[in-house]
Amino acid sequence: MRIVMVGGGVIALLSAVECVAAGHEVTVVDHGDIPHPAAASYDRQRVVRALHLDDPAATAAGARAVGLWAGLQGRLGAAFLERTGALTVLPDADLLRAQATLAGAGAPSRVLGPRALAEGFPHLRFPDGASAVVEPGAAIVLADRALHACADWLRAHPLAELLPRRRVVAVRGTAVHLADNTRLHGDAVLVAAGAWSRPLLPPALAAELVLHRQSQLHCRVPDADAAAWSAMPTVPSLGIGGGAWLVVPVAGTPLKLSASSAGRVVSTMDGQETSPRWRRRLLDLHAPAIAGLSEDWVLEARDSYYLTHAPTGGPLTVAIGERVLAHAACGGSSFKFAPLIAQSLAARLTGAARPTTLRGVS
Ligand SMILES: Cc1cc2nc3c(=O)[nH]c(=O)nc-3n(C[C@H](O)[C@H](O)[C@H](O)COP(=O)(O)OP(=O)(O)OC[C@H]3O[C@@H](n4cnc5c(N)ncnc54)[C@H](O)[C@@H]3O)c2cc1C
Incomplete structure (x- = not known):
């Protein structure tokens, strides 16, 4: 499949790594550099810990997330996890x-x-x-280093293409419209544009x-x-x-x-x-x-x-078309859970047989 990822933050980059590793062609497009220093994901540190008091599912997901971040270091060939x-x-x-x-x-x-x-x-x-x-x-994930490691790995991979400094103005079906009047076509599309997501979503969803x-x-x-x-x-x-x-x-x-x-x-x-x-x-x-x-x-x-x-106080994952998903990450825990979210999004985008559940994560 050919998959277009709108956004170059932690959600889109880790989803891109998952899809490429599963043998799919991926294009990541961002209106800034990839990674983009203004993205929410682009910080020096993000904490990955298990405890969510009185929420066993989220605690189990948090415990799993540490192991997944550790595994990513091996996959990407970079060090960005500090076991504090x-x-x-x-x-x-x-x-x-x-x-x-x-x-x-x-x-x-x-x-x-x-x-x-x-x-x-x-x-x-x-x-x-x-x-x-x-x-x-x-542990602490050295967030900016992790993002650069993802981007470098994707840039060097024959199945991946990164398009920095190209702004997406609309997503219609699986066609991604750019500000320079070009279009990207995919078999599937992920919109993970962080805090900038609202103009790219149907107005009723954006209003929530x-x-x-x-x-x-x-x-x-x-x-x-x-x-x-x-x-x-x-x-x-x-x-x-x-x-x-x-x-x-x-x-x-x-x-x-x-x-x-x-x-x-x-x-x-x-x-x-x-x-x-x-x-x-x-x-x-x-x-x-x-x-x-x-x-x-x-x-x-x-x-x-x-x-x-607004209805949950957490993130939003939603299908906005056939094989078109949007994930609006939230504050607090979306970076930590990103490897789990990316597995789930990649499975849904590619129609993989056994989609990972997001239990405890959203
Ligand atoms: C201050 C702060 C502290 C936080 N602390 C934690 C924490 O301790 N633990 C934790 O787990 N989470 C934390 N979070 C939340 C977490 O960092 C975010 O939820 C997560 O990084 C969001 O990732 P993302 O990829 O969805 O969005 P982003 O990282 O914002 O990436 C979105 C990307 O989309 C691009 N883009 C946007 N619009 C367009 C467009 N039209 N065309 C092309 N590209 C576009 C942007 O340039 C950007 O690169 C915190 C967030 C903040 C703000």
Whole structure:
């Protein structure tokens, strides 16, 4: 089959790898470079951990995703996975349930009490009396390196063609219309255009997608604490206000700070600059947890966009024609689950006999 992928983010690139590996011809078209630095997928780090409290299916999918990312390194011949583990501060009432959910997914875990947190990570201040669940199997994907590895692998493959800097203006059946008045024809088409998806979808579906903007700070840690930072698990929840989280600096990446409360609904995509107000807000939010944190630490601040499907709050996968699929990824977990999503999309696009289910992923 000949398959056209609209978009060069993690969803389209991993789907392209799946389809090419199964012997199909694939064209990936993006309005920017491939990968495109403005894509949601293009970041220094993304966390892959299993725990979804009270959601055994998503936890099992998360545990599987780590193994799939590890397998991709071998397939693409590149290194982009750092096995840091993940440390999640939880209320005491949730600790046993979290461990049971992880155990049910075959993911090992241990609990660290207040004393172990204080002694193990003196450069951080956890809330008084707080405990945390540690998932030793969790990892950080060095996202930009993973995307470049996919693009390089595809570029070198005789069945793949990459078309950067070509904007898609419409998808009609399996014909993909470009802004330069040319058309690409496929036997199947995937629209995975991230936050830009809405103009390419039927209006009724587009109206169900909500645009979000999220701010992140990339920081330099003080030299005196650099070794401690890079030896610790990444922290998806610090247990402080605003849903603050951080990604630890590994393999030359900066410390990343953000929070669930740093994502907000917006009406349009309006650049990637982080306003001084959001920079300040993120610093204030993290200050109680990070000793000495100040504006001087900030190397870069950046806003990115994602969509959510209003009825579910998650991603949207939908057939918009015969062998034409659209996947609008969401924030929070679509990067982590991308290898599972790509397997499922590739099976549906190619009509493979045993499509992978997306149970727990969407
Ligand atoms: C701040 C932030 C933090 C996040 N944290 C996490 C996390 O910790 N864990 C996690 O799992 N997920 C996380 N996510 C979500 C995840 O990163 C995204 O859901 C995922 O990367 C989206 O991938 P995608 O390929 O669908 O879209 P994108 O990566 O946005 O790619 C879409 C591509 O389509 C191209 N395109 C768009 N329109 C057109 C067009 N008309 N013609 C041609 N090309 C077009 C764009 O140039 C782009 O390259 C986060 C997202 C954000 C914004």
